[in-house]
Amino acid sequence: MIESSAAAAGSDAAQVTVREDRTAQLSASLSALVQRIDAACAAAGREPGSVRLLPVTKFFPASDIEILYNLGRREFGESREQEAGDKVAQLSQLSQIRWEFIGRLQRNKAKAVARWADTVYSVDSDRLATALEAGTRAALDDGSRDTPLRVLLQVSLDADPTRGGVRDQALRALADQVAGAESLQLAGLMAIPPLDVEPDAAFEQLARIHTALLREHPQASVLSAGMSGDLEAAVRHGSTCVRVGTALMGARPITSA
Ligand SMILES: *Cc1c(COP(=O)(O)O)cnc(C)c1O
Secondary structure (H helix, E strand, C coil): CHHHHHHHHHHHHHHHHHHHHHHHHHHHHHHHHHHHHHHHHHHCCCCCCCCEEEEECCCCCHHHHHHHHHCCCCEEEECCHHHHHHHHHHCCCCCCCEEEECCCCCHHHHHHHHHHEEEEEEECCHHHHHHHHHHHHHHHHCCCCCCCEEEEEEECCCCCHHHCCECHHHHHHHHHHHHHCCCEEEEEEECCCCCCCCHHHHHHHHHHHHHHHHHHCCCCCEEECCCCCCHHHHHHCCCCEEEECHHHHCCCCCCCC
């Protein structure tokens, strides 16, 4: 009896230590990352603070998100619907937390994501946009959300249809569709550069596509480009939002998603 409660107290203390260690780790990597982004802005002749950091927390537990929340972060990027939905439920007591869905999204998951996501970054087909519009309308009607869903269109920079993203005429048609949908708000563009292309060349191409889009949709001001390995190049080419996982959280247990 005494032994087992002592053991329980010991394991509580061990858990507190683990949490303190993780807090120190995340606090240090967050400071370093914010400095890195500021340095990238300075090197590009841009205002510090003109690039937003979206921490990407996929594969990491809700407890890590709570630590980052306590360090002042309010927005989190997730890319797997089931995992994200679980974390949203676990952390629903954290006020003003905002969830941004950055991964590939299947149409049959659109309805679920429309209930909790502030923004979806990866819209690349008219059918997905239509599903998100319907899902968001339902969520607005039943009170599970009270704002339109912000949408970024995912741009393909290599015309490989298996990697997702749209370009050219399909991109323009999709922008018109989203801008005209009452429950959606066209917020901008997102892209992931192809592995075999220089990030600078890819982000330069993306910036040109964004400039063209802004002529027809001036409200689509977000340009989400840049991750752990290439954020400096993205900032050089006008990114307004970098999505960073590894450089903040550490290596993911699985790297395929
Ligand atoms: C995982 C992921 C990121 C973060 O990538 P890191 O290289 O770990 O910084 C950014 N964007 C998307 C769409 C992702 O899925």
